[in-house]
Amino acid sequence: MIYDPARANPLFGNPLKTRDDLAKAVIDLFEPLLPYFSEGGARVRLGATGAIFDRAAADLEGFARPLWGIVPLAAGGGHFPHWDLYRRGLANGTNPAHPEYWGDLADRNQRLVELAAVGFALTLAPEHIWEPLSDSDKKTVAAYLVTARDLEFIDNNWKFFRVLIDLGLERVGVAFDHGKNLAYLDELEAFDLGGGWYRDGPVRRVDHYIPFAMHFYGLIHTVLARGDEARKDRFRERARTFARDIRHWFGSDGAALAFGRSQTYRFAAGGFWGALAFAGVEALPWAEIKGYYMRHLRWWSVMPIADRDGVLSTGYGYPNLLMSESYNSPGSPYWALKFFLPLALPEGHPFWTAAEAPQPDFPEPVALKPAGMVAMHTPGNVVVLSSGQQHDKMRGANEKYSKFVYSTRYAFNIEADDRNFAAASLDGMLGLSDDGVHFRMRESLEEALISGDQLYSRWRPWNDVTIETWLLPANPWHIRIHRIATPRALSAIEGGFAIERADFNADRSEQGEGRAVWYGQTDVSAIIDLSPNPRTGHATSPIPNTNLIHAKTLLPQLRGEIGPGNTVLVTAAMALPNRENWAEALDNPPACPGLEELQQRFREKGVRVPAFALQL
Template identity: 30%
Template sequence: MKLPPEDRTLSPHTGYARAHWVAVADGLLDAAWRWASPGKARLDLPGPASASGVRSDGLEGFARTFLAAAFRVAGDGDPHNWLERYAAGLDAGTRTPGRDDAESWPVILGHDVAGQPMVESASVALGLRLTRPWLWDRLDSRTQDRVEAWLRGALRHTPAPNNWYLFPFTVAGFLDDVGRGDAETARARDRALELLEGWYRGDGWYADGDGRAFDYYNGWALHLYPVLDAHLAGKPAHHGERLREHLNSLRLWFGADGAPLHFGRSLTYRFAAVSAIGLGAVTGDTPLRPGLSRRLLSGALKYFLDRGAVDDRGILSLGWHGPHPPTTQFYSGPGSPYWASKAFACLLAPADHPLWTSTEESDDTDTIRAEPAPGFLLQKADGVVRLHNHGSDHLRPHEAESADDPHYSRFAYSTCTGPTAKDNAADNHFAVVAGGVRSVRRRIHPLGAGQGDGWGWAASWHRPIFKTAAVPGLRVESVTVARGRDEVRVHRVVGAPPGATVEQTGWAAESVLKPLSGWTGQDEVRAPHGTAYTPWVSLPRLTGDLDGTTVFIAHAVLGTEATDLDVTEEGIRWPDGFTVRITFDPLEVTAG
């Protein structure tokens, strides 16, 4: 990818300026369009098909790259005539929807019946809204009618019970904007906003549905669509203050090297993780100084470009740095990574905007931040961010607790490690072992989170699951305390069956895991399938025996050096005298 020379005066940390963002958008578009169908309705990018099939994947390639083109054109015009291609594709794709040929788009149905086209309808609608003067207004009326008819499928079928309700919301917003709104569009918008209110949990955090799923969808979907909708309509952003609150947390989700926390699903969208930061800068709904916003934006973009996210054909691969299948989901296809296009929302800020003219700033000071709403504890030390998860499990209220989900079930995630593969030893995991079977952690019940001067804590409990079964009365209560680079992991096991044991693993990287109380054994365990960061890894492991209600305390450090902590009658003590005391029934975490 051809990039301009770095500007280390304006951008001392990344060297990237607005011209780099424009160049990346153009480079990604140019490469992707080499895989277009003859009529330009599908971009059939190379790679394994998703569960939705190759026709849906081709639409996905068209729609998601259209979003990148739309942000680029809305910010700078269309010097490369990208929109001529998308206009031709719109015409060809909507002539005979549902037909099995090289151009026709799939019809939009419900989420449980080949539902992926509903997702893509939002990118098509948003792209059309952003580029209306250049594209929609120049289409003939018959093509406009066909495009509307196809989009209305999103209003007439049932979305998945999560952020998907914002897809018909976005379609309806476009139709309203071009004078084609009616009672059907009003219902779609009202329903989405009603659900969004119910999903808001405070402190800038939405759950992605009725359960406790908190991850990057909070920024790149649940905040992005309503705030951008209001901005494009020229209306006050009712949800803008919530975005502002969220960015206070999201700014801490990136390491000094620009890496986002490797946590949650759809991580193959990569630098889409910063889309809410760019949007906040554009709309003014941000607590961040412009130079810091650009540092976060460009840091994430550069992080992935420098590590092979774009392959030698110029295509975003399915994975993290390069290709990595465990990072993807069943719905991921060759066009899926192009939801990264949402990051180009920052191009809506013109070249003379403070986002681009301010000198790049960095804030890499060590930080501890408790997030009670999602049940997170953020720990930033030595430029690396750790997230201690005591609240996000991606389970709907009616779903059974079953198989392990590495993207949510681990106790800790970071900006320089990924979870081990599903069929390997689990990193950062506390397991009860009964009958030779290790338990998994699925539904997470938060017990609280808080912070003091330079330290913080988060707590939760879970019911250990053995394959598809649970032991009646068995419960694990867990507390993480973070201070500096140190993590103290405390687990109380209640109701264990006779003969059961426990295991605690550490980070999937060079790390320390020291027993403080309750443990009887210490060794290492291999994870030969590695992580998104390394092809092979071994994990430190502690083991212990259960005898009634038992408490286990461990000291973990992501790194090779650890301070000496002691467990005394007063609590867990650091060498400088700082002490944390943890009690159960009721749970209390205090420092002195």
């Protein structure tokens, strides 16, 4: 029988329409893990790949992360048949005398992350994981958790992990000093950017950690913490405001915007909608919230995201280590189970009784000012222009944070070889080379501004080369203007959207002066040069396994040479599904805008992007 990767997905075939369907999904996702539990229940090792932390911490990750789905299932009255395994594992993993001990705790250690799930379990389901333990096992577990909460957590969303550990200890009657918890909550609130957005620490970036971490844990706090009512009100109000923005990171088909790090957590991105329900925050009508929530999981249910045995793989749309982070172990993807938080709610809750509503129409571009983004809803897709953010300490950071444009339908490519300029993708990006071999692209920024629905950034690929970039929506197109000042000649490649490639070379392309188009079996992608001296169109097929959603892609590019001095490049790019009227769009590209008028607009009305404004 031919291997069908979609059928290996434990969600495959589940209609995912009802609360019962989601309860079944939790069990279906968990059961493939059972053969990989250690004899003592404390270690779950799902693969041979490594992470920056030790194997014991990775095994704890495999043990703890499924609890994010199991605990709400049980709290809402659902049946989970393996609590004895989790109780045994918890007792053994925290016992220094047991062979399966998880290891000693330390400041800023991965174990602190995973123990948050244990704290969550003690808070919401103590009758299953705590109360049946012997008195001696309770003392062992409590001592381990108390040690954890007294250590230093990284200055970002990690500080919520101490909060969650504390909630668990408080729920089961273990005494501790609450002062550190309150200090961390104050420090977390200091990351507020306004408009419902946070930073994830003292950094110049926002990403999915804002919905699936900062808001997610804050909303859990509003339900499970005692007192602290003023802070709870602030958490709820920020989430209510944020919902009106973050819905523009979701396509009408349920796909989320692939942007930033930790994409291997997959449907955790939709956990924010479930957290609103858990906290009783009707930020949008319940029917609309439920629509965003359910469509998202259905989108994932047909993707080849699991290995042959049904274990979730490291990757995004398919198994792919190229896009992973150094902190991704084989157990990391199971943070996706944070999605199932609303299973803790009774079936009569208005979230569950509401009929799903479709995504509203958004005919005009939507500015997401705190993030320095502009969203355009195109057929079957949301295109998000980005002024650029930065993360300089991870592989693929340029691609994950600094491209000019991101998309729910087409995702983005990770460069596979930074010493092969001719084979570079540079989708949604301008790449430059001074030797024809190595290349650079936008990384860190000197400035990022937003004016209405238009964006500006200034960046330096080399110390002596300055580029100013303006981004303008022109639905379904978008326009990029680059003013380049360089003391030497450079080669340039600029890419459009990467679309799926068919087998047997069944796709068709055209390329020529100032234009390249791929006519794929599912989508059409085009890039056009609006500059006075057009570059050459090039229809390329990027290195396989570089795109997050599709293993093989097609990409239109513009290629050319830039002489010393000042050069202006103007680019228009778009992609549409085949079922849409792409021919009309292709025949009517946008006109070249006036640069002087654009400069004047930003001088008068440009506002610094809040996500970028932090002084480092």
